[in-house]
Amino acid sequence: MKLTADQITEIKAFISKRGFTYPDVQLEIIDHVASRVEELMSNDHTLTLHQAISITHGEFGIMGFSVFEDSMISSLQKRFFKLFISIFSSYFHWKYLPAIAASVYLIDRFYVAINNPGYFVAGVFMALLITLVATGITYEVKYKKYNKMLTMRMGNSYVVICAVIYNLWNITLNQFKLYQKLSVSTAGLIFGVLIVLIILLFLVVDKLRKITISNCIELDEKYNLLSSL
Incomplete structure (x- = not known):
């Protein structure tokens, strides 16, 4: 019945x-x-x-x-973790590999052209910060009533991975001056790989949030719970 x-x-x-x-x-x-x-x-x-x-x-x-x-x-x-792995792995399908390789190469060339690790790291940090703030504001305005969701909080925890990867590069290549032991091109390639990885993680987290929000909207429309919170 x-x-x-x-x-x-x-x-x-x-x-x-x-x-x-x-x-x-x-x-x-x-x-x-x-x-x-x-x-x-x-x-x-x-x-x-x-x-x-x-x-x-x-x-x-x-x-x-x-x-x-x-x-x-x-x-x-x-x-959530299985979905995260599945979506992340999907970005390494052969049809995406040329775009990934091209992105790494362009970042490497840009790094070589600037040839100043300090300025480059500061620029990337500002770009990541602006992206995080803009994304946070968007979700706060558009999905405010979903902020208490466990899935949203788990999604936010994966953003921390992006920060960890960035700080890992910053510490090893910049603070420890490891780039001085590498050629400019090699340091640029390493940085390019890490930046592309961070971008992919952002895309995965964003997609995860949309999937989980969609699932909760479907349940909410059925039981009308979140509308009363």
């Missing part, structure tokens, strides 16, 4: 009282519980909604939904 809007509202109210931390985890739990309640009430037409909810809740044991929440968080993190 199909649950009515009022029945969905009751399920939402029941689950909302359990104090879940992340809206997307709560949406996933609502989706799971609603599906199970539908199944129970379809198999036994004598069951009331409250009885079906109680049975569903009892199936999680004495810890109730808290166990499911931990499981969902772990599941989302694993799914």
